[in-house]
Amino acid sequence: MPLTAALRRVTAEPVRAPHPLPGFARSTVDGYAVRAADTYGASEGLPGYLTVTGAVRMGAAPDVTVTAGSAVSMPTGGAIPPGADAVVMIEYTAEAMPGTIEVVRPVAPGEGVVRADEDAAEGQQIIPNGCVLRPQDLAMLAAAGVTTVTVHARPVVTIFSTGDEVVPPDTQVLSPGQVRDATASALAALVADAGGEPVQGGIVSDDPGALERALRAALPASDVIVISAGSSVGTRDETANAVATLGPPGVWCHGLAIKPGKPTLLAECGAGPDRAGLDGPAGTGAPGVPVIGLPGNPRSALVVFRLIGMPLIRLVGGCAAPPPEPSTRATLSRDLASATGRLDVVQVKVSGGVATPLFGASALLSVLTEADGYIVIPEEATGLDAGTEVEVTLYA
Amino acid sequence: MPLTAALRRVTAEPVRAPHPLPGFARSTVDGYAVRAADTYGASEGLPGYLTVTGAVRMGAAPDVTVTAGSAVSMPTGGAIPPGADAVVMIEYTAEAMPGTIEVVRPVAPGEGVVRADEDAAEGQQIIPNGCVLRPQDLAMLAAAGVTTVTVHARPVVTIFSTGDEVVPPDTQVLSPGQVRDATASALAALVADAGGEPVQGGIVSDDPGALERALRAALPASDVIVISAGSSVGTRDETANAVATLGPPGVWCHGLAIKPGKPTLLAECGAGPDRAGLDGPAGTGAPGVPVIGLPGNPRSALVVFRLIGMPLIRLVGGCAAPPPEPSTRATLSRDLASATGRLDVVQVKVSGGVATPLFGASALLSVLTEADGYIVIPEEATGLDAGTEVEVTLYA
Numbered sequence: 001m002p003l004t005a006a007l008r009r010v011t012a013e014p015v016r017a018p019h020p021l022p023g024f025a026r027s028t029v030d031g032y033a034v035r036a037a038d039t040y041g042a043s044e045g046l047p048g049y050l051t052v053t054g055a056v057r058m059g060a061a062p063d064v065t066v067t068a069g070s071a072v073s074m075p076t077g078g079a080i081p082p083g084a085d086a087v088v089m090i091e092y093t094a095e096a097m098p099g100t101i102e103v104v105r106p107v108a109p110g111e112g113v114v115r116a117d118e119d120a121a122e123g124q125q126i127i128p129n130g131c132v133l134r135p136q137d138l139a140m141l142a143a144a145g146v147t148t149v150t151v152h153a154r155p156v157v158t159i160f161s162t163g164d165e166v167v168p169p170d171t172q173v174l175s176p177g178q179v180r181d182a183t184a185s186a187l188a189a190l191v192a193d194a195g196g197e198p199v200q201g202g203i204v205s206d207d208p209g210a211l212e213r214a215l216r217a218a219l220p221a222s223d224v225i226v227i228s229a230g231s232s233v234g235t236r237d238e239t240a241n242a243v244a245t246l247g248p249p250g251v252w253c254h255g256l257a258i259k260p261g262k263p264t265l266l267a268e269c270g271a272g273p274d275r276a277g278l279d280g281p282a283g284t285g286a287p288g289v290p291v292i293g294l295p296g297n298p299r300s301a302l303v304v305f306r307l308i309g310m311p312l313i314r315l316v317g318g319c320a321a322p323p324p325e326p327s328t329r330a331t332l333s334r335d336l337a338s339a340t341g342r343l344d345v346v347q348v349k350v351s352g353g354v355a356t357p358l359f360g361a362s363a364l365l366s367v368l369t370e371a372d373g374y375i376v377i378p379e380e381a382t383g384l385d386a387g388t389e390v391e392v393t394l395y396a
Numbered sequence: 397m398p399l400t401a402a403l404r405r406v407t408a409e410p411v412r413a414p415h416p417l418p419g420f421a422r423s424t425v426d427g428y429a430v431r432a433a434d435t436y437g438a439s440e441g442l443p444g445y446l447t448v449t450g451a452v453r454m455g456a457a458p459d460v461t462v463t464a465g466s467a468v469s470m471p472t473g474g475a476i477p478p479g480a481d482a483v484v485m486i487e488y489t490a491e492a493m494p495g496t497i498e499v500v501r502p503v504a505p506g507e508g509v510v511r512a513d514e515d516a517a518e519g520q521q522i523i524p525n526g527c528v529l530r531p532q533d534l535a536m537l538a539a540a541g542v543t544t545v546t547v548h549a550r551p552v553v554t555i556f557s558t559g560d561e562v563v564p565p566d567t568q569v570l571s572p573g574q575v576r577d578a579t580a581s582a583l584a585a586l587v588a589d590a591g592g593e594p595v596q597g598g599i600v601s602d603d604p605g606a607l608e609r610a611l612r613a614a615l616p617a618s619d620v621i622v623i624s625a626g627s628s629v630g631t632r633d634e635t636a637n638a639v640a641t642l643g644p645p646g647v648w649c650h651g652l653a654i655k656p657g658k659p660t661l662l663a664e665c666g667a668g669p670d671r672a673g674l675d676g677p678a679g680t681g682a683p684g685v686p687v688i689g690l691p692g693n694p695r696s697a698l699v700v701f702r703l704i705g706m707p708l709i710r711l712v713g714g715c716a717a718p719p720p721e722p723s724t725r726a727t728l729s730r731d732l733a734s735a736t737g738r739l740d741v742v743q744v745k746v747s748g749g750v751a752t753p754l755f756g757a758s759a760l761l762s763v764l765t766e767a768d769g770y771i772v773i774p775e776e777a778t779g780l781d782a783g784t785e786v787e788v789t790l791y792a
Contacts, residue, residue: 003565007585021761024572028757058602059561061572077561077692077759079573119762126765134791135585136764139694142565143578143761165455165473169399169538176420176457177475182539189403189531206454296473298535324722324769324790361424363473365417365539366515368532369522373720394720395530 001151003141006133009151010195010318015127017144020117025080027056029112032071032093032101033084039106047094047102056081071101080113087112120144130320132195152318154197155223159187161203162211162229162239163296168203182298182365183228190305194313196224211242219246219270219289223316226309228294228301229263239293243267249288257379258343260362261304265293290316297362303345303374326394327373330355336384338377347371348392355392371395397547399537402529405547406591406714411523413540416513421476423452425508428467428489428497429480435502443490443498452477467497476509483508516540526716528591548714550593551619555583557599558607558625558635559692564599578694578761579624586701590709592620607638611687615642615666619712621687622705624697625659635689639663645684653775654739656758657700661689686712693758699741699770722790723769726751732780734773743767744788751788767791 001009027033034050042048054064055073062081066072071088072081080087089112092105119140120126126140127133133149141149161181169180181203188198199222204214211227218225229239240254246269256264271288292309294301314322330348333356338344348355350372357375360367373394377384384390397405423429430446438444450460451469458477462468467484468477476483485508488501515536516522522536523529529545537545557577565576577599584594595618600610607623614621625635636650642665652660667684688705690697710718726744729752734740744751746768753771756763769790773780780786 003581004584007588022575022759023570026759028759056573058559059563059571059573077559077575114757114759118756119760126762135582135589136698136761136767136791138585139578139582139698140761140765142581143576143694145565145568145570145576147566163454163473167455169541170543172541174419174541175455177452177455179418179473180539180541182535185399185538186531186535188400189534192403193531298539302532302535323792324724325792326720326722327724328720329725360514361510363418363422363424363510364515365532365536366522369536371532395532396719396721 001149003138003147003149006138006141006149006151007135008195009133009149011127011129011131011133012150012152012318014125014129015141015144015146015149017120017122017124017126018146019144020122021119021126021144022114023116025116026114027074027076027078027080027087027112028114029074029087029089030076031074031087031089031112032103033066033074033081033087034071034103034107035066035068035084036086036107036109036111038069039086039088039103042103042106044104047096047104049096050101050103052099052101054081071103085109085113128320130318132319132323154195155313155316156199156221157191157196157224157226157313158199158201158218158222159184159191160201160211160214160218160225160227162206162227163203164206166203183294183301186298186302187226187228187305187309190302190310191226191313194310195317195319196313206238208238208242211238212245215242215246215269215291222289224309224313225269225289225291226294226305227291228298229265229296240265243269243291243293246270246291247288254293256304257341258304258307258345260297260300260345261295261307263295264304264308265291266308267291267293295362298365299368300362302368307345326396328392328394329389330392332375332384332386332388332390333357334386336377338381338383340382341379343379344377345374346377347374350392350394355390397545399534399543399545402534402537402545402547403531404591405529405545407523407525407527407529408546408548408714410521410525411537411540411542411545413516413518413520413522414542415540416518417515417540418510419512421512422510423470423472423474423476423483423508424510425470425483425485426472427470427483427485427508428499429462429470429477429483430467430499430503431462431464431480432482432503432505432507434465435482435484435499438499438502440500443492443500445492446497446499448495448497450477467499481505481509524716526714528715528719550591551709551712552595552617553587553592553620553622553709554595554597554614554618555580555587556597556607556610556614556621556623558602558623559599560602562599579690579697582694582698583622583624583701583705586698586706587622587709590706591713591715592709602634604634604638607634608641611638611642611665615685618685620705620709621665621685622690622701623687624690624694625661625692636661639665639687639689642666642687643684650689652700653737654700654703654741656693656696656741657691657703659691660700660704661687662704663687663689691758694761695764696758698764703741722792724788724790725785726788728771728780728782728784728786729753730782732773734777734779736778737775739775740773741770742773743770746788746790751786
């Protein structure tokens with residue numbers, strides 16, 4: 001990938017410096033390159049005197065050597081000339097007479113100088129494997145002359161919506177009982193945020209054969225499949241049945257101790273020797289494609305996908321450590337009940353250090369759009385008291 | 397902008413619901429639509445009996461009315477039939493005989509039901525102006541059938557590099573004294589992160605006329621101009637001189653009380669009546685283009701651009717409130733000195749709740765690539781003691 005398109009891509013191998021960086025000893029100040037020993041004992045009262053024998057120009061090799069009793073004029077960033085081991089800042093010098101400066105402060109060897117390999121030695125790792133490339137990483141790669149970088153392909157994530165009530169978002173007039181597909185648009189955004197490439201598989205009718213056919217067709221070209229299921233009991237079972245036909249290892253779990261999000265299905269399908277170019281652990285053939293069946297309520301679906309789907313996509317995309325998420329500490333405005341053994345995700349508004357929970361049926365999207373973030377009540381808790389300090393994960 | 401391309405774009409007007417959402421009263425559970433009054437007093441010991449007169453199908457209008465003593469079978473998300481004011485969960489019912497259910501728990505009016513306008517009333521604002529669109533905002537827009545959204549154009553940010561020592565990143569072999577342009581690649585990434593559209597203006601030689609010509613040519617097509625200056629005193633002055641020729645209001649300040657980043661220049665250029673299509677406050681003509689002159693050291697440049705350039709680009713892009721940044725609280729591992737009256741930005745690694753400062757010349761990029769984030773020592777402080785709890789802004 002060219003550097004110009006590599007922001008937030010995940011490196012697929014470590015990058016090493018092809019040569020020392022910056023590559024030559026540089027001045028960190030405007031001043032004079034000197035032999036440090038020539039400045040020892042210099043003070044305002046008893047300055048040292050040095051003969052200026054030349055000047056270094058930016059971007060050019062020094063054409064003069066610093067010898068005992070001499071100094072060479074230096075711009076910040078200029079190459080230290082041979083013989084010099086320090087740079088005295090211009091502020092601590094004055095022109096005594098044409099061609100001679102006085103130095104009023106001593107410098108130690110190395111002062112005012114960046115070593116030729118101080119940013120990186122030749123062969124030193126400058127970017128690790130599995131790294132999500134940040135702006136400053138691109139700077140380092142550019143400095144090293146590394147203008148293309150080997151990155152993981154974005155995982156292809158195929159998104160299906162099911163439910164006979166679900167119609168495309170551009171449907172202008174709804175018949176009674178119909179709702180527009182809100183989940184697919186948001187899932188595509190969350191997939192992109194996690195470094196994946198979303199592919200819209202469209203709306204599949206609740207006819208079980210239709211879902212099975214759609215999933216089977218998507219399997220070879222997908223790294224992950226996400227299905228936002230119909231929310232009624234019957235359609236949930238149909239998703240599980242269709243997924244179960246796709247081949248081993250099959251359904252891992254159907255139902256999670258999380259609210260909202262209980263009817264979530266997790267599966268792995270289509271493992272075996274016939275997926276071209278993919279290999280699992282030795283002897284096991286290609287790994288399967290992770291399949292996530294989400295609840296039918298948009299809000300439940302998006303909450304669960306954030307907690308489970310996004311980390312999964314990062315993993316599939318080769319990301320060694322997920323990037324940090326915005327968060328803040330806040331004081332809970334009121335008591336929150338929660339059942340032991342169940343993880344609760346509560347949407348909150350945050351203002352002046354106070355987190356105010358937002359309530360409403362899990363079918364309501366407005367709870368999510370009004371929220372600044374969410375708090376998680378862990379499985380072992382029976383609730384949180386008003387005034388508790390909570391960690392709010394903020395929506396960016 | 398189509399919804400599919402609107403993630404993180406900034407709305408240029410509020411969006412209102414074109415009709416009530418969800419648009420019809422929906423069931424939040426699988427169960428039976430009833431008249432709540434028919435269930436009052438029902439218990440395990442004394443169930444109420446109701447005649448099942450029909451079933452609602454997903455996505456279809458109800459074809460039956462609920463009358464006293466009757467119930468209609470409901471899937472989650474189905475449309476509530478006329479006459480019903482509540483839905484009793486299937487868990488609290490049992491089939492007493494074919495066509496008759498017993499109800500063992502009373503429901504209140506509204507229980508198990510989302511009102512037709514509970515997510516949004518007709519005309520209600522669902523997305524504010526100046527909002528950076530998040531995944532859940534796209535869900536809400538899709539649900540409302542709003543598939544295109546009016547957003548601010550991305551501010552065009554032209555990036556120049558100056559300095560006779562600076563060569564393009566793809567230069568394979570450097571002459572002594574030359575460095576590759578590291579700053580421009582990272583600035584482009586930071587511009588994109590702030591919602592801007594980076595345009596690479598390239599490397600301009602230290603010849604003052606060249607920079608002036610390049611800036612003048614870029615001015616009409618730029619919303620913001622960023623110049624990473626040569627770092628020596630002479631080239632800094634040349635940037636200021638070139639910027640000063642671009643027209644009023646001119647240079648605001650040259651030098652900031654911040655470390656690293658002291659030689660930063662802030663200006664506004666080219667204001668007046670002749671910039672087509674732009675208008676400032678009444679009678680003032682078009683506003684000028686903000687110009688930021690950054691220090692020549694890549695690390696100083698990137699630190700200052702994060703603090704000043706990115707918020708400026710968000711403002712120019714119409715963003716009412718910047719999105720939250722990742723951060724964490726940590727304990728400082730050692731004393732940090734700082735001069736009063738100067739804001740210090742210190743790069744840190746964070747591990748196990750401890751922030752360890754990274755030091756090194758401001759020319760070193762490795763300090764930035766090794767950092768997990770940074771802390772800011774405010775102007776009024778004279779330093780921070782080891783053990784102080786600090787807020788670390790994390791790089792994402």
